[in-house]
Amino acid sequence: MSQEDHMRCSSEEIERLCCELLDNCTSEQRAEEIRARISECSCCSSRLGSEEAVRQIVKGCDESTHAPEALREKISYQIHMSQTEVRWQG
Template structure:
């Protein structure tokens, strides 16, 4: 979809696009998959801006808290909550 300001996918704020950002920025994502996601995001100017902002924020967090790790129990609780949210959203 084209707008007066450029390309726009129309789903910029959707959970699916946010999931692509998270997958892309996950260090375990393969190089090939990262390229695939970046190509998809390149189709939309707004998604590109959101991705750039996400990358800046994550870089700032790494700089400030890069050596700190959440306790294992907290990490597990967060993972369970994310999984529950995804399941509830899809039902």
């Protein structure tokens, strides 16, 4: 697939398809359809491969393994800062 063809791949579409496939929320037939669609583009195939590799690493993590405290604090802070409060004033 050429770069021009890859530009027709919607990032949102590929993200949705990867999640559908890897979150095991689809039938075997649908999984084959998704893999066929993603295989049409080498960039998208690479993206799926990377996502599968990351998920395998995460699955292999021992529950007793903990992030360093500084990292935990940084992530907690970022989550806190990214939350938005919406209030209805009617």
